[in-house]
Structures are given as structure tokens and as C-alpha cells.
Amino acid sequence: xxxxxxxxxxxxxxxxxxxxxxxxxxxxxxxxxxxxxxxxxxxxxxxxxxxxxxxxxxxxxxxxxxxxxxxxxxxxxxxxxxxxxxxxxxxxxxxxxxxxxxxxxxxxxxxxxxxxxxxxxxxxxxxxxxxxxxxxxxxxxxxxxxxxxxxxxxxxxxxxxxxxxxxxxxxxxxxxxxxxxxxxxxxxxxxxxxxxxxxxxxxxxxxxxxxxxxxxxxxxxxxxxxxxxxxxxxxxxxxxxxxxxxxxxxxxxxxxxxxxxxxxxxxxxxxxxxxxxxxxxxxxxxxxxxxxxxxxxxxxxxxxxxxxxxxxxxx
Numbered sequence: 001x002x003x004x005x006x007x008x009x010x011x012x013x014x015x016x017x018x019x020x021x022x023x024x025x026x027x028x029x030x031x032x033x034x035x036x037x038x039x040x041x042x043x044x045x046x047x048x049x050x051x052x053x054x055x056x057x058x059x060x061x062x063x064x065x066x067x068x069x070x071x072x073x074x075x076x077x078x079x080x081x082x083x084x085x086x087x088x089x090x091x092x093x094x095x096x097x098x099x100x101x102x103x104x105x106x107x108x109x110x111x112x113x114x115x116x117x118x119x120x121x122x123x124x125x126x127x128x129x130x131x132x133x134x135x136x137x138x139x140x141x142x143x144x145x146x147x148x149x150x151x152x153x154x155x156x157x158x159x160x161x162x163x164x165x166x167x168x169x170x171x172x173x174x175x176x177x178x179x180x181x182x183x184x185x186x187x188x189x190x191x192x193x194x195x196x197x198x199x200x201x202x203x204x205x206x207x208x209x210x211x212x213x214x215x216x217x218x219x220x221x222x223x224x225x226x227x228x229x230x231x232x233x234x235x236x237x238x239x240x241x242x243x244x245x246x247x248x249x250x251x252x253x254x255x256x257x258x259x260x261x262x263x264x265x266x267x268x269x270x271x272x273x274x275x276x277x278x279x280x281x282x283x284x285x286x287x288x289x290x291x292x293x294x295x296x297x298x299x300x301x302x303x304x305x306x307x308x309x310x311x312x313x314x315x
Contacts, residue, residue, distance in 0.1 A: 023098060024200075031203035035267055038232055044244040053242075055235045058181070058256025060173035062231075062246045065165075065223060070249050072165035076158065077195050077225050077278045080106040083153040091151035093196060093204065095126035095144050095214065101204070102197040104151040108158065112289065113191035113281075121287055122191075124148035127210035148214070152192075163187055166280060169221055173253040177219065181255055183292050184283040185219050192216075194279040195225075202273045206232055206265035208304060209254075211297045217281030218295050219255040224248045227275035230267040233258070236303040245269075261303040 044052060044061055052059050065073065084090050084104040093101035105124070107113045125141045125148070170185045177185055198204070209215025228247040235241065246252050254264065268275035283289065285297045 027201055027203060030205070031201075031267065034203055034206070034232070034265070038230070038241070038243050038267070041232075041241045041243045044242055052258075053240070054257070055240055056233060056242065056258045056262065058176070058178055058254070058260075059233070059258035060176040060221070060251075060253025060255070062244055062250045062252045063172055064247075064250050065169060065172070067249075068161070069165035069168040070223070072159070072161040073169070073223050073278060074225055076106065076108075076155075076162050076165075076193055077223075077276070079155065079158065080104050080153055080193060080195050081197075084151055087150070089147075089150040091124075091144075091148045097147075100199040101201050102195075102199055104153065104195055105148070106153050106155050106193040106195075108162070108190060108193065109156045110163075111188060111190040112283075114154070118191065118284065118287070119152070121284060122216060123212060124214045124216070127208075127213040127215070166190065169223065169251050169280065172251065173221065173255075176253060176255075178256045180293060181219060181283075181295075184289075184295075185255075186282075189282045189289065189292070191281045191284060192279075194281060196277045196279065198268055198273045198275045200273040202268045202271060204266040206234060206263050208263050208300075209259065211285035211300045216284055217279075218259075218283035218285060219253065220259060220282070221251055221253045221280040222246070223251045223278045223280070225276040225278050228269040229275050229277070230269060232265040232267065234263045236261045236263070260300045 044056075044059075052061065081104070083106075090102040090104055092099040093103045107119065112118050123145065125144045166187050170187065173185065174182065183189075196204070207215075209217070209220065211217075224246050226248060228245065231244045231246055231252060233242050233244070244252065254262075266275070266277075283292070283295065285295050285300070288294055
């Protein structure tokens with residue numbers, strides 16, 4: 001019994017010390033631990049093209065975006081940043097007001113996301129809270145929802161080159177996406193373009209994109225806008241993990257199993273934590289879209305009912 005009390009006391013002391021440690025110090029240690037842990041993971045090379053294991057089916061491996069199209073995507077990224085900067089309405093990447101990492105959401109003209117009924121369907125809040133209750137929304141959830149809503153911008157006056165660039169990256173991954181999901185991967189089905197800014201933090205922690213919360217999108221393409229990153233991929237059951245380099249000006253895609261049954265995170269290769277990326281999120285789960293297959297949220301959640309995203313970090 002005395003031993004148990006000693007152990008409990010040590011645990012409490014360790015928690016107290018952790019809570020008193022500056023957040024940037026804790027996150028730097030977490031990034032270094034993640035880097036060390038992933039050093040032994042097998043790397044997916046660019047030459048692998050679409051040759052990935054079955055548990056990563058639907059992964060579009062890193063590939064370079066043509067220069068002219070990259071410049072158009074960078075213009076889209078910077079346009080959203082400028083509009084949000086002008087209004088000082090950035091949302092934090094994790095939902096915590098203490099997180100310096102930023103994100104915002106741009107809705108493009110002539111896309112599914114531009115339609116009011118689509119945005120009304122979105123509930124951009126942090127998933128996996130202990131107090132999930134669809135009937136009684138917590139004050140924390142409501143405040144975060146308002147912050148994310150303020151970080152939404154409507155884009156009507158973009159040059160045609162932006163649409164052409166998005167169609168280009170869709171074509172880049174047309175052979176990697178399963179046939180069932182191919183109709184979703186097109187400009188008209190874009191829900192939002194989402195800039196992500198590391199803002200001095202090296203690590204975007206390993207997580208699952210919850211389909212009905214802030215991880216919306218049936219197919220997600222990410223473009224490295226500034227600096228390079230290492231993408232970390234972990235199977236839900238934690239018996240497999242791989243990593244992939246995504247240099248600046250390169251893109252990768254998550255769909256099917258790579259999107260549904262894998263957790264992912266990002267380590268910025270440069271220690272200054274100035275990496276920026278742009279997510280293109282296509283289609284919505286549980287949302288009827290004319291001429292498109294209805295993809296249910298359960299397609300994702302069935303892999304995570306017994307495994308929380310935090311547990312995946314134990315791999």
C-alpha cells in the first residue's frame with residue numbers, strides 16, 4: 001500500500017511539473033520524441049508511385065506540382081491568409097486558444113463548399129472530447145465553432161488559373177484513388193481550401209481527421225506551400241507505420257484506407273517551424289450530393305471505436 005501511495009505521489013508530481021513547463025518546451029520535446037520514434041519507420045519514396053501496402057490503399061504518394069499550377073495554388077493560399085489577416089480572424093490548428101499554429105477556410109466560387117446549405121452542414125469543432133453530446137453543446141465547443149466560422153472566407157474573384165491548378169492536382173492523383181471515389185475528386189466537389197501554418201511549431205501531432213468535425217472531406221489533397229515536411233502514417237490497430245517526405249511544391253493525397261483507417265501527423269524538416277501547407281478537402285460524409293455516392297461517417301469511425309487518436313501515438 002505504501003508503494004502504491006509513493007507511485008501515486010510521483011505521478012501527481014510529474015503531472016504538476018508538466019503543467020508548469022512552458023508549452024513550447026513541452027512541444028519541442030514531443031517533436032523530438034516523435035522524430036526519434038519514426039527514425040526506424042520505413043519510408044515511402046517518390047519512386048514508389050502508387051506502390052503502397054494494402055493498409056495504405058488510396059494514398060497518393062508525394063509528387064511535384066507543375067510550376068505554373070503551384071504559383072496559382074500559392075496565390076490561393078496567400079489570398080486566404082490576407083483576408084483572414086485583415087480581419088484578425090485566424091483559428092488555431094488544434095482548437096486550443098493557446099495553440100500558435102493557425103488555420104483558416106476558403107470557399108471557392110462554383111464549388112460545393114460555396115453553397116450555403118453545405119456550410120450549414122459543417123460543424124468545425126475539435127472531435128474526441130470526453131463530453132461529446134449532440135443534444136447539449138458545450139460552451140467550449142460553441143466558442144470554438146464561432147472562432148472557426150470567423151476564419152471562413154468567401155472567394156469569388158479568383159483568376160481562372162486557380163481552378164486550373166486544382167483540376168491539375170486532381171488529375172495528378174486520378175490513378176491513385178479507388179474507382180468508387182473518383183467522381184468526388186473534381187473542382188466542383190471542393191468543400192474548402194485550408195491553409196495550415198506551423199507558426200514556430202515543428203510538429204503537427206498525429207491525429208485522425210474526424211469526418212463530421214474539423215477533419216471534414218472524403219478526399220484530402222495537401223500541397224507543401226513553404227518548407228518541407230515528413231508525413232507520418234500509422235495504421236489504426238498500431239501494427240504498422242510508415243513515413244513520406246513531402247518537399248515544398250509537392251502534394252500528396254489521403255483517400256480510402258489511407259484517409260479512413262490511418263492516423264497521420266507532420267514533422268517540419270526545418271527546425272524553425274515555418275512550414276505552411278494547403279489542404280484541399282473534397283466531398284462530405286453523410287451528405288447527399290447529386291450524382292455522387294453517399295459516403296457514410298461510419299466508414300471512418302468503425303476503425304476508431306476501440307482506439308482513440310491519442311492511443312495511436314503509442315506506436
